[in-house]
Amino acid sequence: MDRRSFLQTTAFAAGLATLPGLAFSARAADAKILRMGYGSDVLTLDPIKTVYGSDIMIQGLMFARLLQANADRSEVGPGLAEKWDISDDGLVYTFYLRDAKFADGSPITAEDVAFSYTRMRFQKDSAYAAPFQPLKEAKAKDAKTVVMTLDRKFTPFLTLTEIWNTGIVPKAAVEKMGDDAFAKAPVTSGPFKFVDWKPGDRVVLAKNEHYYRQGLPHLDGIEFRYVPDDNTRISMLQAGELDVNIGVPIARLAELKAAGFRADPETSSVTYELLINHSKAPFDNLKFRQAVSHGIDRKAICDTVTLGTGTPANSIFSPALNYFDKSLPVIQRDVAKAKALLAESGVSDASFELMVAAGTSDDEKTAVLIQAQLAEVGITANVAKVDPTSVWTRLIDGDYQSQINWWYNETRDPDNALRWCAWGAGDNKSYYTRYNNDEVNKLIEEGAGEVEGDKRGAIYAKIQQITVDEVAQVALYYPAWLNAYSPKVKDLILNIGLQFSEIDQTDLV
Numbered sequence: 001m002d003r004r005s006f007l008q009t010t011a012f013a014a015g016l017a018t019l020p021g022l023a024f025s026a027r028a029a030d031a032k033i034l035r036m037g038y039g040s041d042v043l044t045l046d047p048i049k050t051v052y053g054s055d056i057m058i059q060g061l062m063f064a065r066l067l068q069a070n071a072d073r074s075e076v077g078p079g080l081a082e083k084w085d086i087s088d089d090g091l092v093y094t095f096y097l098r099d100a101k102f103a104d105g106s107p108i109t110a111e112d113v114a115f116s117y118t119r120m121r122f123q124k125d126s127a128y129a130a131p132f133q134p135l136k137e138a139k140a141k142d143a144k145t146v147v148m149t150l151d152r153k154f155t156p157f158l159t160l161t162e163i164w165n166t167g168i169v170p171k172a173a174v175e176k177m178g179d180d181a182f183a184k185a186p187v188t189s190g191p192f193k194f195v196d197w198k199p200g201d202r203v204v205l206a207k208n209e210h211y212y213r214q215g216l217p218h219l220d221g222i223e224f225r226y227v228p229d230d231n232t233r234i235s236m237l238q239a240g241e242l243d244v245n246i247g248v249p250i251a252r253l254a255e256l257k258a259a260g261f262r263a264d265p266e267t268s269s270v271t272y273e274l275l276i277n278h279s280k281a282p283f284d285n286l287k288f289r290q291a292v293s294h295g296i297d298r299k300a301i302c303d304t305v306t307l308g309t310g311t312p313a314n315s316i317f318s319p320a321l322n323y324f325d326k327s328l329p330v331i332q333r334d335v336a337k338a339k340a341l342l343a344e345s346g347v348s349d350a351s352f353e354l355m356v357a358a359g360t361s362d363d364e365k366t367a368v369l370i371q372a373q374l375a376e377v378g379i380t381a382n383v384a385k386v387d388p389t390s391v392w393t394r395l396i397d398g399d400y401q402s403q404i405n406w407w408y409n410e411t412r413d414p415d416n417a418l419r420w421c422a423w424g425a426g427d428n429k430s431y432y433t434r435y436n437n438d439e440v441n442k443l444i445e446e447g448a449g450e451v452e453g454d455k456r457g458a459i460y461a462k463i464q465q466i467t468v469d470e471v472a473q474v475a476l477y478y479p480a481w482l483n484a485y486s487p488k489v490k491d492l493i494l495n496i497g498l499q500f501s502e503i504d505q506t507d508l509v
Helices: 003-015 020-027 053-062 110-122 171-177 179-184 230-238 250-258 286-295 298-306 335-345 361-375 388-397 414-421 438-449 453-469
Strands: 033-038 067-069 076-078 081-086 092-097 135-142 145-150 192-198 202-207 221-226 244-246 271-276 351-357 380-386 402-407 474-478 483-485
Touching (some): 033 230, 053 192, 053 202, 053 221, 092 110, 110 135, 110 145, 110 171, 171 179, 230 244, 230 250, 230 361, 250 483, 271 286, 286 361, 286 474, 298 361, 298 474, 351 361, 351 388, 361 380, 388 402, 402 414, 414 438, 414 453
Parallel strands (some): 033 244, 351 380, 351 402
Antiparallel strands (some): 067 076, 081 092, 202 221, 244 483
């Protein structure tokens, strides 16, 4: 630990002494409190109001869904719904609820489920309604039966009933509290209940005594801490101030493993990319985008940043997704071709801002490599380190030219991913790139409505080719999740969908 890191760590620890979160821990000194550190702050606790990674992770701890995926996300099984039926025409899904309660002890009813889905699908400020466009209505048939009707066949629907924003919320509490208050102190349905939230510091959760899975969770609580600097999180893990470090720079992984922490790469569905804003010059120019794409050495970046734990990207799809097209070649760096494309673009000022979240050492390393590689093409990438929360705000507002970023898919079905990153008709504007191609939009709809596997595969192969040709994003590499766990942590897995699969069975021993 260098002096700077030491001062940062001790200052942070001292700052905790007067916080409610610490008081929670102190009151329960013999309790099993899992302390997780992450580099992004939590922005909201309402599952329909966000697509932000830290929010998604913590909402998975708080809200139960109709169905529950297995650890590798290949299948879904019963959750709050014990069983379900699908009509012969594939348009009506009927879910039968088990006896379950919210954290305040009130029963979870079909009205609550219908309310949660209607709110998620139709409320104007719902952040991720895009995958649920075919949902026409959700209605309670009786206290324990929910009927959902689609306006067209939609193959991915069942798997989507498990993702974070379908977390079931209490109708009465949301209507009484209002959206803003609920987003700050929600009544939960999952294994943990809300205790406290200090923005810029931590969210504190405690065991939900009314959780529907008898005898679970094993943990008494979780503290989800915002620690933006990678090195500070590592120091806190080593000092026993954290039990889990989410997002470890690859260069430190072996060191932590040698010291006795569980620190093995975990399979992810992440695509790391240079995110580009198609509505801003110079990225509104196809030839310029292609010049950038051909000027970047993906293998060199992948080898340097992931140290062999990742693979260079050939598609916007992750290999973890069904219908990933492994026949697509990885674009090889070709400086001469990149220079020719730049000349064809007619762009006179071949420069742009390359935004990177401050404190993310691997992202900063990637940005510097891109900067050096593009300089040989004659393109200037001005690296700007920006506060992580401000990065997110600028993406949403379209106030950026490019950024080192990543995204993942909650399920193995590619529809979920495509509506996030390439569907220009969606609310999130193709992950805020503003990429919008009518043919791609149409193909995405066709793929979602197709049942037969080979036909779906052909559709998704075509989408992957188009988005590479048009440089919808500059896909760089496919990384693993890189986390480190104290030896005390038992049965905790961050699955490909950025959820802790076994969180209600996780224990501290």
